[in-house]
Amino acid sequence: MNKQIVFRGELFEIEQATQPDGRVFERAVRAPGVRLIIADKPNQKVLLTKEWRAELNDWDYRLPGGKVFDTLADYDAFRENNGDMAEAAEQKAIAEAAEEAAVDIKALHLFKKSTLGATVVWDLWCFEVTEWLMSEDGQKLEEGEQIETDNWFTFAEAKQMILTGQMQEERVALILLQWLEGISNK
Numbered sequence: 001m002n003k004q005i006v007f008r009g010e011l012f013e014i015e016q017a018t019q020p021d022g023r024v025f026e027r028a029v030r031a032p033g034v035r036l037i038i039a040d041k042p043n044q045k046v047l048l049t050k051e052w053r054a055e056l057n058d059w060d061y062r063l064p065g066g067k068v069f070d071t072l073a074d075y076d077a078f079r080e081n082n083g084d085m086a087e088a089a090e091q092k093a094i095a096e097a098a099e100e101a102a103v104d105i106k107a108l109h110l111f112k113k114s115t116l117g118a119t120v121v122w123d124l125w126c127f128e129v130t131e132w133l134m135s136e137d138g139q140k141l142e143e144g145e146q147i148e149t150d151n152w153f154t155f156a157e158a159k160q161m162i163l164t165g166q167m168q169e170e171r172v173a174l175i176l177l178q179w180l181e182g183i184s185n186k
Helices: 072-080 085-101 155-163 170-184
Strands: 002-008 012-018 024-030 033-040 045-047 049-053 058-062 065-067 103-114 124-134 152-154
Touching: 033 085, 033 103, 033 170, 045 155, 065 085, 085 103, 085 124, 103 170, 124 170, 152 155, 155 170
Parallel strands: 033 124
Antiparallel strands: 002 012, 012 024, 033 045, 033 065, 045 152, 049 058, 103 124
């Protein structure tokens, strides 16, 4: 199979592969992302950030998180050095919790790695935070980010928000719903 990169931006590259029968297969590739489930289990609440999203031209409730690598060049360098992606994702999750949610993580574990599909390669590493403290330093947002953090919802409210479309990042909403169902079935 003949494979080549036909487009390369800051975040995405497009690979094109020609099959032996002449058919062309394309896929978009981007660096993975992380999301965090930060819960207050005794009070049955979960933290959702409220973030301005330009693509929606609206506010959206989300799990805190971000990109593991800021550019494709950083991602390429990491892969060339055979880095441990699980470890890189965990470290970025810890950093994103502090930056976006003003949460200092003491312990977390991988809840789920979501693989998008064959034509778009964009894994999301979703971690459950098991020990944490609210940071005294507050958020450390990147320029242009508009994120509100004091949004603790009961598990039932979060589930309703998912089912009614108030969480518009549907892939992440499904992951949170799976987590909520797992909690309620324990």
